[in-house]
Amino acid sequence: MKSSVGEAIKLSVFGESHGAAIGAVLEGLPAGHKIDFDFMLSQMARRAPGRDNTTTSRKEEDLPEILSGALDGVTTGAPLTLIIRNKDTISKNYDNLKVNPRPSHSDYAAYVRYNGFNDVRGGGHFSGRLTAPIVAAGAICRGILKEYGIAIGGHIFNIGEVTDNQLDPVNVTAKELDELSMRYFSLVNKTQEDKMRQEIEKARTDLDSVGGSVELAAVGLPVGLGNPMFRGVENVLSNILYGVPAVKGVSFGAGFGYSVLKGSNANDNMYYDNGKVVCKTNNCGGITGGITNGMPLTVMVALKPTPSISVPQQTVNLNTKENEELVIEGRHDPCIVPRALPALEAALSIGLLDLMAEGGKL
Numbered sequence: 001m002k003s004s005v006g007e008a009i010k011l012s013v014f015g016e017s018h019g020a021a022i023g024a025v026l027e028g029l030p031a032g033h034k035i036d037f038d039f040m041l042s043q044m045a046r047r048a049p050g051r052d053n054t055t056t057s058r059k060e061e062d063l064p065e066i067l068s069g070a071l072d073g074v075t076t077g078a079p080l081t082l083i084i085r086n087k088d089t090i091s092k093n094y095d096n097l098k099v100n101p102r103p104s105h106s107d108y109a110a111y112v113r114y115n116g117f118n119d120v121r122g123g124g125h126f127s128g129r130l131t132a133p134i135v136a137a138g139a140i141c142r143g144i145l146k147e148y149g150i151a152i153g154g155h156i157f158n159i160g161e162v163t164d165n166q167l168d169p170v171n172v173t174a175k176e177l178d179e180l181s182m183r184y185f186s187l188v189n190k191t192q193e194d195k196m197r198q199e200i201e202k203a204r205t206d207l208d209s210v211g212g213s214v215e216l217a218a219v220g221l222p223v224g225l226g227n228p229m230f231r232g233v234e235n236v237l238s239n240i241l242y243g244v245p246a247v248k249g250v251s252f253g254a255g256f257g258y259s260v261l262k263g264s265n266a267n268d269n270m271y272y273d274n275g276k277v278v279c280k281t282n283n284c285g286g287i288t289g290g291i292t293n294g295m296p297l298t299v300m301v302a303l304k305p306t307p308s309i310s311v312p313q314q315t316v317n318l319n320t321k322e323n324e325e326l327v328i329e330g331r332h333d334p335c336i337v338p339r340a341l342p343a344l345e346a347a348l349s350i351g352l353l354d355l356m357a358e359g360g361k362l
Contacts, residue, residue, distance in 0.1 A: 006240070007231075007354060012027075013133055016125050017121060018122045024134065025079050027079045029140070032074060033144050035070060035143065037073065043139045044063075064133070068080065075140075084132050101315055103307065110124075123245075127245065128244075131340070135342050135346045138345065142349040148362070150218060150221055150356075152177060154214050154217065154345050155167070155180050155187050156213075156341060177219065181345055209305040211302070212335065213249075216301065217298045221352070231358075233291065234290060246306070253282060278294065286298060297352075314326070
């Protein structure tokens with residue numbers, strides 16, 4: 001399995017959902033940057049299971065241990081290795097999934113790809129559990145970006161049919177993003193929280209799940225990051241964002257909204273503001289020609305409903321070659337969106353730090 005991403009800053013993720021531990025290695029980090037462990041733990045808490053009634057009941061401490069690459073809390077320049085130990089696993093709930101693959105899960109495809117040796121317990125290496133080390137690694141990268149004046153944050157844009165306000169693509173501020181990134185149920189319009197929670201609760205009581213989307217943004221990026229054609233900012237960031245399980249769509253700026261616009265409406269007209277080139281609108285999401293243009297970077301990420309649901313579903317028996325009904329047991333999120341948000345913010349941080357390093361900005 002290839003579980004690494006990045007060029008100048010490289011992230012590798014290892015472990016399984018029900019293994020002894022999960023973890024990550026970050027290569028290429030510059031030396032001399034202090035790690036903010038309090039911030040890291042605050043981000044881990046946003047992602048952690050069992051801390052809100054909208055999540056799975058699985059409880060994990062999610063306390064990262066740094067094994068190498070830091071001394072006295074400061075990066076040394078050596079590869080930084082961190083692990084998170086798994087403690088609350090109930091593997092017996094997954095005994096039948098080698099034979100009865102779950103619909104819309106990795107079980108069947110992985111069974112064929114790895115000749116039946118894939119670990120299905122909790123999803124194994126395909127599990128959302130693997131986003132925990134991404135969040136820890138992302139917190140380190142975000143701390144370095146902050147030293148260069150770059151702020152990252154995001155919010156839940158929709159859960160089911162309940163929608164939040166969008167960020168102002170031209171005027172979103174670092175202060176706003178910092179505030180959003182410290183909340184679990186992160187919203188621009190906080191009055192939508194009860195409606196979203198009701199949507200999740202209805203899915204849970206129906207033994208079902210519900211999907212949604214998040215909006216991410218970054219401000220303070222220098223002009224000129226990225227390369228055409230295949231190392232453009234969209235290419236690099238999409239690659240790492242799609243590494244977060246359940247992500248099924250990524251769009252930048254106006255995204256698919258471009259398809260109904262004319263050029264006269266879509267183009268971001270430019271002007272000078274105190275000697276700085278800025279745009280009146282930001283349909284491009286801060287990226288033109290695959291390169292940052294100094295406007296806020298904005299990206300929308302769509303997440304599918306959790307495929308592990310308790311409603312009876314149709315599957316197959318890989319031993320008997322017959323059709324069967326499957327009722328999934330175990331502990332699962334009725335909606336993954338709130339917990340996926342900090343993982344996606346972390347992924348964005350890692351991708352942007354890679355682009356900064358590649359562009360000689362660190």
